[in-house]
Amino acid sequence: ITYIKEEEKDDLFLLMEILFDQDKKSRENSAMRIDDIKFEKRYLRTRILRLCLLIEKLHINDASSPLVNIYNYLKKYTDPDLLKATIHTLSVLNYSYMLGEIEVLLTTGSELEQKSALDLISLFYEQRSLNILIEFLQDKITEESENIKTAATILYERDIFGNMTVSQIFKRLISSNKNIDIRGISILGIGKCGFDNDKLQCNF
Numbered sequence: 138i139t140y141i142k143e144e145e146k147d148d149l150f151l152l153m154e155i156l157f158d159q160d161k162k163s164r165e166n167s168a169m170r171i172d173d174i175k176f177e178k179r180y181l182r183t184r185i186l187r188l189c190l191l192i193e194k195l196h197i198n199d200a201s202s203p204l205v206n207i208y209n210y211l212k213k214y215t216d217p218d219l220l221k222a223t224i225h226t227l228s229v230l231n232y233s234y235m236l237g238e239i240e241v242l243l244t245t246g247s248e249l250e251q252k253s254a255l256d257l258i259s260l261f262y263e264q265r266s267l268n269i270l271i272e273f274l275q276d277k278i279t280e281e282s283e284n285i286k287t288a289a290t291i292l293y294e295r296d297i298f299g300n301m302t303v304s305q306i307f308k309r310l311i312s313s314n315k316n317i318d319i320r321g322i323s324i325l326g327i328g329k330c331g332f333d334n335d336k337l338q339c340n341f
Contacts, residue, residue: 185207193229201232204227267297281319298331
């Protein structure tokens with residue numbers, strides 16, 4: 138071990154004490170306590186996962202603040218399953234803090250992170266999430282990726298009637314993107330926006 142974080146030094150010291158304890162009975166008792174702690178952690182973990190599902194189904198908005206605290210803790214001490222469940226629940230609750238995190242992933246994340254962010258943003262319905270999708274597509278109009286197809290699909294599934302900005306995005310995708318699926322979604326999107334002149338232009 139070449140480096141130990143400051144917050145991990147106490148735990149390492151306790152571990153070393155157990156490992157070098159000359160008293161066999163004492164070592165056995167310590168091992169039993171460790172097993173008990175592990176069991177409690179597994180029990181707590183299971184409870185949090187079940188609570189996340191319950192909060193989602195009942196849409197308990199008052200649970201958002203405690204969940205954010207759990208989320209921030211899990212960013213530091215990662216448990217992939219708990220982190221995923223917490224993020225998903227906060228997204229289902231349309232918690233604005235989570236939308237900010239998703240926006241960062243869409244802006245600076247890898248292709249895989251952007252895919253995850255798009256899966257989550259599809260759970261939101263507020264205007265800000267629509268604006269984030271629009272900005273994401275504006276910078277990638279010619280990109281023929283699955284993420285662009287997903288973003289265009291989410292945009293199409295939103296309430297976009299009478300939205301001129303969204304209509305312009307779809308028109309740009311039709312004129313500049315060579316992916317047939319993306320163009321097809323965009324044509325449907327223009328129809329859903331409801332501007333008669335745009336519908337006539339797409340009648341080809």
